Ligand SMILES: Cc1cc2nc3c(=O)[nH]c(=O)nc-3n(C[C@H](O)[C@H](O)[C@H](O)COP(=O)(O)O)c2cc1C
């Protein structure tokens with residue numbers, strides 16, 4: 001593939017009016033079905049990693065009749081190497097609140113919740129002030145909708161949407177059996193839309209500029225732009241808004257330190273892409289999707305240590321509920337350690353890869369299912385480093 | 389409302405089930421076995437062990453059969469290569485976290501994990517041993533249970549049993565990841581936290597993570613001391629022990645078990661039913677005295693009278709409903725009455741020194757172990773019951789002694805205790821104590837013969853959580869004229885899980901007697917019974933006891949002639965000073 005210069009986008013943080021909720025006011029005049037159709041036309045997919053089409057999610061929730069509905073903003077942001085949701089909530093909270101309110105308007109929710117990562121508690125005052133202003137506005141718009149902040153239980157898994165529901169209901173954050181999905185039976189058994197912070201903010205952007213304008217960005221399968229959090233061996237760490245559908249080669253050209261040997265796309269639960277695959281790897285739903293975490297590793301890094309750290313992370317952050325994940329993560333960690341030390345034969349790696357695939361197919365939630373992503377991609381591409 | 393039917397295929401076999409059924413239900417309908425661990429018919433679906441994973445066409449990942457609703461046109465595969473590999477991995481993982489010293493283990497041979505290990509032919513330990521040394525030290529602090537974390541597979545059946553079924557809440561899950569475990573409040577030893585000793589967790593544990601505090605070795609020892617050892621087995625024990633020993637209960641079983649116990653070296657085998665009849669008559673007396681006193685002086689006696697024969701319930705009430713303390717019956721339970729009467733009346737009659745008598749009670753109940761350790765449970769300074777063992781422990785002793793029960797001849801119970809009423813057998817079933825009480829009460833109050841409906845009070849039978857019946861007495865005897873035309877309300881709370889619901893609404897209705905048993909179904913489903921226990925099995929075992937009542941010619945406790953003898957010769961009359969001394973745990977609140 002030929003190389004391209006990366007275009008910088010500035011939709012999320014720009015055009016922020018601190019005085020009025022104009023986009024919200026305008027959108028609330030429209031027909032809910034028409035709003036949802038526009039969202040579907042924009043092609044927006046969830047920015048929290050799973051990539052479910054947002055318009056469709058709202059549509060399903062709207063269709064499910066119930067006593068009440070809920071809208072939840074997932075601000076648990078615990079994936080390694082990402083802090084874009086924090087920036088959004090700090091800098092443009094009104095976009096998020098607008099997105100939530102429009103969602104509530106479309107689905108029939110009267111109550112919204114921001115599930116805020118515990119480490120972000122310092123933002124509470126700031127957000128509460130924003131909520132006060134927001135509530136004032138929606139009242140003026142004659143719209144009955146209130147938003148509360150729920151401080152998270154402090155674990156990675158509480159970002160998993162059904163575990164989050166349990167956590168809000170006052171239980172241990174543990175993933176539920178699915179189906180039913182939250183859009184059918186969510187918080188207190190009511191249909192519930194859970195979206196990522198950035199998803200709500202992006203929805204606001206779409207209602208401001210229109211689906212047509214928005215979907216001109218990116219590719220047909222991954223329209224639009226998104227925020228990327230860059231860390232690791234890069235001279236330009238931090239948050240960058242970029243078009244989806246770029247190749248990793250273009251990305252590394254722009255952000256690497258000329259010595260990049262691998263990029264971990266999507267954090268601990270994502271994939272490790274080695275240099276030889278940069279040119280053919282597309283960042284987007286047609287290639288490797290990401291919630292935004294991009295970690296660059298240069299030649300000075302030990303991929304064994306990287307893998308070891310991810311596995312250690314999973315042995316701590318698994319909720320412990322299901323067998324494949326609780327025990328599997330521990331065995332993968334002990335296993336690579338043993339092979340490295342020569343206590344187990346090299347062939348034991350194959351046993352571990354099989355195990356990782358079993359975990360992918362049988363774990364209860366996305367956490368256990370995704371351990372195979374870093375595990376297999378790092379081992380496949382950096383076998384020598386892992387084994388010896 | 390009629391339910392929709394859905395049709396699907398499992399391993400290409402078509403099956404139709406009601407909407408709302410799971411893939412597991414559907415598989416069972418066509419007799420396809422899918423292994424499970426965390427699933428239990430009495431408990432909410434968990435979906436956390438993952439051994440029941442199956443492949444569903446169109447789904448990227450495997451699905452847990454126990455937690456996935458069957459839907460129209462679904463195509464399920466329960467035994468594909470992918471499924472088998474995942475399942476085998478899961479069993480291997482569980483074993484790596486498990487202290488698999490099977491040959492030393494109490495559940496060896498009756499362990500769901502062991503069965504799976506053999507089904508999947510788990511050979512060498514593929515993975516690292518993750519059992520932590522400190523987990524291998526079991527918590528033995530409780531009178532009734534032992535918790536061994538090194539055997540725990542985190543299926544959380546105990547957690548769901550303790551919280552959802554029993555409403556006790558001793559166990560919960562703490563921490564996450566590799567440190568996640570089932571724990572008590574602040575990880576304290578069991579004896580320091582609230583636990584009612586009911587053992588319902590034990591009978592639902594797939595492995596040996598929870599077991600009873602066994603006392604049978606001490607019983608073997610005492611048989612060699614030359615003391616006079618008297619043993620009693622309850623009807624629930626006898627009805628179920630065949631499940632452990634591989635025979636089906638029949639009308640000869642009881643007396644064959646007597647022979648077995650004699651062969652094992654017990655000096656005397658007494659009939660538990662005899663002591664239960666004493667209990668019923670005494671309970672009836674306590675009830676009437678309370679009624680009378682309440683009538684004479686409003687508020688002086690607390691009504692309703694609430695049964696206290698289930699030690700798990702007594703402990704539950706003390707913690708959760710202290711306001712009911714004055715309502716609880718002061719009578720000892722039949723299990724304690726057995727010990728107390730043996731060490732008094734029986735000793736007298738046999739001219740034995742009570743100090744040289746050892747009483748062994750075989751009980752379906754683990755809480756009975758804690759109960760007999762209570763210092764209040766004594767007679768003339770001696771413990772009522774010296775050793776309490778469960779049905780499972782007795783089965784083990786019988787196996788160890790190499791006895792084949794079915795081939796044995798029959799032997800009668802000790803001559804002092806040979807008779808029991810049909811009513812006595814019912815007391816180990818939910819609602820049965822109330823039925824037995826009503827049989828005696830009715831005749832005492834009216835002097836009339838029981839009507840057939842009163843011999844089978846259907847509203848008090850079955851597995852509903854709360855059961856009720858109302859009785860109206862007419863033509864009462866002179867002593868009880870204040871009961872003329874009065875309606876008496878009886879309620880049965882089936883399992884502590886229903887206690888909160890019932891006692892929460894109590895003030896709205898006036899009840900006169902309430903029976904509560906800690907375990908669903910009554911003692912027949914107790915924590916000391918053969919494993920497994922489920923609502924289904926409880927039903928089957930219960931029908932044995934109901935039929936024992938039906939074939940018994942003596943229907944009512946007070947008609948038991950052996951009981952009449954003991955009252956005539958020894959206890960004088962119900963509620964006498966002697967009776968209070970021996971049959972009550974407290975000085976009765978009402979005289
Ligand atoms: C273990 C785990 C952790 C997750 N953490 C987050 C998170 O921190 N933030 C988030 O938006 N989504 C997270 N998700 C994804 C959510 O379950 C859910 O898909 C998402 O919030 C939906 O929003 P979206 O469609 O707008 O992306 C997590 C998923 C898993 C399995």
Ligand code: SF4
Pocket residue numbers: 486487488489490491493494495496497499500501502539595596597
């Ligand atoms: S619990 Fe089962 S598998 Fe574990 S040691 Fe005991 S018998 Fe073996």
